[in-house]
Amino acid sequence: MLTALAILIDGLVYSSWLFIVAVGLSLIFGVMKILNVAHGSLYAFGAYGAATMVGIYFDAGWAPLGSFAMLLLAALVMGAILGIVLERGLLRFVYGRDEVIIVLVTYAAFLILEDVIKLIWGVDPYYAAQLYGLLGMTEISLLVFSNYDLALIGLALFIGGSLWLAINRTRWGKLLLAVIHDREMSQAFGINVTRVYTVTFVLGAVLGALGGAFTAPMISVTPGIGVEVIILAFAVVVIGGMGSVPGAVIGSLIVGLSRAAAVHLLPEIELFVIYGVMSLVLIVRPQGLFGKTAEKRI
Amino acid sequence: MIEKDKTLRTLAIAVAIFAVAGFFLPQWAVFMLTLALAKGLVVLGLLILWRTGLLSFGHALFYCTGGYAVGLAGLWGLTDVVALIALGTVASILLAFALGFLITRYREIYFAMLSMAFSMILYGVLVKSEVLGSTDGFNISPPTFLGVKLEGESLTLGNYLVTCLLVWAAGWGVHRYLQSTMGHMSIGIRDNEIRVEYLGVSVRRVIHVKYVIAAALAGAGGAISAMVVGHIDPDSMAYWTVSGEFVFVTILAGTGSVVAPFLGSIVFELVRTYAFQYTPYTWQLILGSTLLLLILILPDGLWSLFTRRKARV
Numbered sequence: 331m332l333t334a335l336a337i338l339i340d341g342l343v344y345s346s347w348l349f350i351v352a353v354g355l356s357l358i359f360g361v362m363k364i365l366n367v368a369h370g371s372l373y374a375f376g377a378y379g380a381a382t383m384v385g386i387y388f389d390a391g392w393a394p395l396g397s398f399a400m401l402l403l404a405a406l407v408m409g410a411i412l413g414i415v416l417e418r419g420l421l422r423f424v425y426g427r428d429e430v431i432i433v434l435v436t437y438a439a440f441l442i443l444e445d446v447i448k449l450i451w452g453v454d455p456y457y458a459a460q461l462y463g464l465l466g467m468t469e470i471s472l473l474v475f476s477n478y479d480l481a482l483i484g485l486a487l488f489i490g491g492s493l494w495l496a497i498n499r500t501r502w503g504k505l506l507l508a509v510i511h512d513r514e515m516s517q518a519f520g521i522n523v524t525r526v527y528t529v530t531f532v533l534g535a536v537l538g539a540l541g542g543a544f545t546a547p548m549i550s551v552t553p554g555i556g557v558e559v560i561i562l563a564f565a566v567v568v569i570g571g572m573g574s575v576p577g578a579v580i581g582s583l584i585v586g587l588s589r590a591a592a593v594h595l596l597p598e599i600e601l602f603v604i605y606g607v608m609s610l611v612l613i614v615r616p617q618g619l620f621g622k623t624a625e626k627r628i
Numbered sequence: 629m630i631e632k633d634k635t636l637r638t639l640a641i642a643v644a645i646f647a648v649a650g651f652f653l654p655q656w657a658v659f660m661l662t663l664a665l666a667k668g669l670v671v672l673g674l675l676i677l678w679r680t681g682l683l684s685f686g687h688a689l690f691y692c693t694g695g696y697a698v699g700l701a702g703l704w705g706l707t708d709v710v711a712l713i714a715l716g717t718v719a720s721i722l723l724a725f726a727l728g729f730l731i732t733r734y735r736e737i738y739f740a741m742l743s744m745a746f747s748m749i750l751y752g753v754l755v756k757s758e759v760l761g762s763t764d765g766f767n768i769s770p771p772t773f774l775g776v777k778l779e780g781e782s783l784t785l786g787n788y789l790v791t792c793l794l795v796w797a798a799g800w801g802v803h804r805y806l807q808s809t810m811g812h813m814s815i816g817i818r819d820n821e822i823r824v825e826y827l828g829v830s831v832r833r834v835i836h837v838k839y840v841i842a843a844a845l846a847g848a849g850g851a852i853s854a855m856v857v858g859h860i861d862p863d864s865m866a867y868w869t870v871s872g873e874f875v876f877v878t879i880l881a882g883t884g885s886v887v888a889p890f891l892g893s894i895v896f897e898l899v900r901t902y903a904f905q906y907t908p909y910t911w912q913l914i915l916g917s918t919l920l921l922l923i924l925i926l927p928d929g930l931w932s933l934f935t936r937r938k939a940r941v
Contacts (some may be wrong), residue, residue, distance in 0.1 A: 363739060413718050425926065429737055430683045435923055437872060441916030448909045505655055561748060561868050568741050601752030608745045613730055 336473055338591045340407040342361035345586025346486035350544060353489065353564040353578045356536030360573025361510055361530040362431060363420065367436040369538045369563060370556030371443035372412055376448060376542025381456035381551045385550035388460055397461055401547075405540035412443075414534030417528050425527075440556070448553050477549065485544065486582075489537070493575055506530065510573070565608040571618025580619055630675055639887055655735050655781050662788045662856050667877065668893035669849035672802055673842030675889055677793040680838060681818030685740040687874050688748030690720040690843040692866035693750070694850025698761070701862045702731055702768045709771040709790055714853045720847025721840055728836040735821075743930045744868055745796040754862040765861025768854055778855045780835070787856050794852070798845060806843070808884070810834060876919055882929015892930055 356370045383400040396540040416439060424435050446488055453477040465477035508516040511527050517523045541559075549555065566585050570577025599606075611618065643766045646665075650658050662932055677684055694716030701715050727746060734742050741854055770783055778786045805811045813834050818929050854860045864870065873896075881892025899918065903911035926932055 345663040401880060419840075420920075431687075431927075432828045433683075433737070433740070434875065435920065436922070438916040438919040441919070445913035449913075452908075456685055463802075496859075557869065561744070564741065564744070568745070572737075598756045599752075602749055605745045605748040605752055605754075609742065609749065611662060612734070612738065612742045612745060616734055616742075 332472060333594055335556070335567040337594050339473070339475060339480075340593070341587035341590030342483055343475075343582075343586075344590055345543065345582040346483045347577055348440070348562065348566050348582035348586050349483070349486045350489060351538070351541035351559055352582060353493065353540070353575060354580040354612055355563045356567045356570070356573055356575060356617075357493070357537065358531055358534035359567065360575075361428040361506060363571070364436065365429070365433045365564075366534070367433060367560055368416060368443060369436075369497040369520065369534075369561035370558075371440050371447070371547070372409060372535050372538035372556075372557045373542035374406050374447055374551075375408045375443070376458060376539030376555075377546040377551045378451050378542075378551070378557060379539070380543035380546040381458040382451070383544070384458040384461060385456070397502065399465075401461075401543040402596035409536030409539035410532055410545075412539070413532035414528070417531040421531070422524075422527075429575040432525055440560070442505075443551070443553070444556065453473065453553055455550040456546075457550055457551045458546040461540070482544065490575065491580055502529075518614055550606055560606070565604050568618055569611045569628055572604070573621035574618070574620035577618055577620030581588035633807075633832040633900070635887065638885075639796065639799045639803070643792050643799075644889060647789055649794040649806055650785055654786050657858065658784050658788045659827070660901060661759070661894065661931055662784070663853060664790050664894045664897035665787040665791045665890055666753035666852035666856065667897070668799030668847045668890035669795065669798055670846040670874050671877045671881060671889035671893055672798060672883060672886060673845035674874055675881070675883050675886070676802065676806070676838050676844050678878055679814040679818065679883050680835060682735065682739050682835070682838075683875060683878075684743040685868070685875060686743035686745070686871050687842070687846050688866050689743065689750055689867070690724060690844070690846035691850035691853070691870065691874070692747070692754070692860075692862070693720045693723055695845030695854035695860045695865050696850075697847070698851045698854045699766060699768050700761075703766075706772075707769065707772045709773050709786070710738050711854065712855060713790075713794065713848055715845040716755070716851025716854075719843050720843040721851070724840045725836075728779075728839045731839065732832040732835045735846070744871065747866055747871055748868060751862050751868075754866060761786070761861070763862060764866075765859060767859050770858060771855050783828070784856075791856075794848060795890060798848070799890070802841070802845075803886045810837065813920075814838070876915070879919065880922055880929060882931035884928065884931035884935050888929060888931035895930065 344471060351373060353367055354372070355473060355552075358364055358366050358369075361563070380401045384402045387397045387400045388394070420435065420439060421432070424432055424492050462476065462478050465481060468473050468477055469475075492618060497502075497506060500528070505516070505521050505526060508521060509523055513523055542555075562585070566581040569584055570579070570581030588603050588607055589600060593598045634864075646661070651662070653661070657910065662823065670687060673690075674684060674687055697719035699710045701712055706712060706715070731742055754760060760766065770778070771787070772778075773790075775785050806814070808841045813829060817825075817831055817834065824831055824834075844845065850865065853865075877892045877896045881897060882890040900911060900915065903914040907914065922929065
């Protein structure tokens, strides 16, 4: 019973984290059909930015709780700068090329950004652990959880909810849906597709950086943290269906809960289980649980 | 006028020059070349798939299978170089034959993703298997050549010559294959699969064969790498970055010729070695920029430098 509860709560925390990290990737793929390998770098930049700014904040001696604003600020700044640089400076030159080639372009960007991180922050680890303890602990029937972890669930709900509202209930969301449905037709109707692309990419980038920023207090921020995150996010997005926000929710729940179950019950298959589920979903439903099939061209 | 196909001649001459050069080059260079050629074999396999429009983002699966097959056989006392390479190749072929029934249903990004998922499963299994040393991997004793035990420089040279021979054989075979009807089907499938089906060809079967060939080459490459390095571990053989590297070299080399993968692989290994030596913090930056420039300026890879001028004449 206790194990089941532990699996459930650990799984939910891990799912929330996965969702925050992966939703930006899914959004970008949905609108632009770009599988953005550089998403891992955005995550890493978000984490480094957050660790740096939290450090500065605490050195200045301001009210500790305000440091959470630093996480948000770091994500916004890093995501916006990198998003614009990547989209305007690089990706727009390869639109229309083969999808797989665009993946390689983002892979190249990822390689470059990995070293840019080392050039800016060096190779020593950074910490933002002060934040992690700030919120205290909660005891749920003998199990102790960090409130920070539990707050992640709230954050994921908030992000998912606002995205859903933004896409389905605003003018901008309608434009986005039109572009997703038929890019050329919406251009013909006078939608500025170029701008929709830029806005989407920057939004996706900010979400990626946000994932990193809110992870920073839980880990030691070192070079290479982005590498692992990319494929985890890929797994989530592939399982849910590439480009679908509800899919990203389901994908992160499946991955998060099955990994938590594996960690508690059979630690040997912890890594295996994620990609096992991913392969299984791809085999049964290649387009993912929420994805749409593309028609074949003759 | 149809130009005479000189690829096989170029291949034979190039391999012969490289093999002879092995006797004069310093040991580190021979070692590096062996590794580069072994990885070139993997890339040669990816070339076959890429010509069909398929990019495997998980080819490290077979590279690793080949490597670990050699490692396991070494634990049981098998050391003959030919037997080991054959074993690594066969192991990969069997795996690819089985997986092929699934993976040939997928195209484009789904093909890339599913192959990546498969390779990460292997990675996940290896990292957690303590018998195989989990993340540390284990050492492999040096191979013997027809019962002869070599040491030091002659061992490096022996490995190198065997690799050269294999490169020649693989290049020859793949070139002949690409010139066959099955091989020519590649571009048709890439351009329009349904029309190829209308011609009465099973596209899935064609891709299945290509997948198995690509896996066999990757298995052989992995087997050689494992023997040459003398050590195998999941991070350097099965992680997704390894697959990424192979894809990188495939794009770098271009699909113009069976010689291209080996050229690309050697260039890649040189760039990486020197970049790593002189600028340890920015070698990935250099690689990434190279890849970007290539995609933007030379979309058909390095090999197009040789063919472009000819086309103009």
